[in-house]
Amino acid sequence: MNTATTHDLARTPTDFDPQLLDLMTGAKGSAAAIDAKCQTLMNALAPMFATVFEKATGVEVEARPGDIRQGRRRELLAALKADTVYCEASIADWSKEIASLCGTKLIIGLVECLLGGSDPDQLKIASRPLSGIELDMSLVVFEQLNDSLRELVSADPKAKASVAKPQLELPEAIDDPVPDFHAAAITLNIGFGAVVAPLTLILPQAVLLKTKITALAKGKQADANAEEWAERLSDRVSQSPISLQAAVALAPLPLGDISRLQPGDLIAFAENGDIEVTLTANGKPLYTCALGRAGTRYMVKVEKQAGPDENWKTDFT
CATH class of the missing domain: 2.30.330.10 (SpoA-like)
Incomplete structure (x- = not known):
């Protein structure tokens, strides 16, 4: 005869280790499995981003694999938000919950060289909040990053990849519509002349566990939006105020x-x-x-x- 009371039956599920439950349901991966996925993704993403970015903008950058972090999404955002601009993105049929962070020094350096003709190797930039035009032009970095990611993780190379308007501040936890899921953060160290700044992706572990990462063949052409971005940059430069x-x-x-x-x-x-x-x-x-x-x-x-x-x-x- 089962003598468990109604109270005991109601309490039992909450006594189950939530970390173990997340591992069993695929919401979280083991540290070793996630680290391996992230390492594979970074090694493929770094050279692809550098190639795609140069073809789309005419600006040569160097991208090197950096740190990998694991934790809850909000925890990772809080740890990595210093001196960065924040952007949300999505890739159809893969993930609607992609977060990107880019070091402000990279954006400032890019704009200074594009608008002011400065020598990238002579840049001396201190981190600061971005101006309006810098915030607008940071979009090119996030778009090329998200397009590069799509090429590596999506089964459909033509899947829609969308990027929201970049933000100077992270959403407060109470206003954040995205769940605080188990996540992984991969950081590329982007070199532009004398500037080196982090470019970070924060991705759901559940999505990474199910993803097969495909490295593209060398010489594959950049996305068809390259010419469009060159025109957008040129138009933005033409409208920018210049000190006389x-x-x-x-x-x-x-x-x-x-x-x-x-x-x-x-x-x-x-x-x-x-x-x-x-x-x-x-x-x-x-x-x-x-x-x-x-x-x-x-x-x-x-x-x-x-x-x-x-x-x-x-x-x-």
Whole structure:
């Protein structure tokens, strides 16, 4: 005769080890199994992302496999969120719960070089929140990452891969619609000139366990959106504000006199008549202008192009 009370029967399932239950149901994998899956995925993803990104944007980056972490999704996001921009993504019939984090230094460096013509090898960038244009242009990184992932994990190479708008802040736990599932985080260390920044994917362990990772043959063409991204970047650059400088030649002085200059000293312009001003941007002369005045403000009037290069705009793209 079964003498278990109703209370005992109701309590028994909750006494079952939840970690063991997750392992048995496939919601969680063993540490060794997940690590092996992640290592295989990273080794295939790193070279693919670098190739696809260059073909889509014209920018050469280096991608190297980095750290692997396991834990709950929110736990991993909290541990990896510092100095990053956050983006949610999905791949049809594979996972709707992909999270990506990209180090802000990479985005800042890319924008600085694309818009300002800086030498990638001379970049010295401190982490900071992204500006509006930097946040917009971070989308290219997340799109190419998600497209590369799709090529490796989806049975359908034409499966729809979508990326949400990047965010500067993670959603608060109470507002996060995504479950706090067992997850794995794989990080690629992305090198761009003097900048090295993390690019991380946080994926459900349940999905990884069922995934067969396929490395593509070398030389496979990048996604068909490469030309589209080149156009989008060019259009974004054309609309971006560029700082201008106006340089006026002053009368030459002996080095000894220059070393003795004090606040209040006056230095004459080099010219006696109309003052010629050279308008520059990014250290390059663009136009020769005349110095004038409109009301209380000094202005310059563009008169002619400075220098022989008629294609100076290419220096900013």
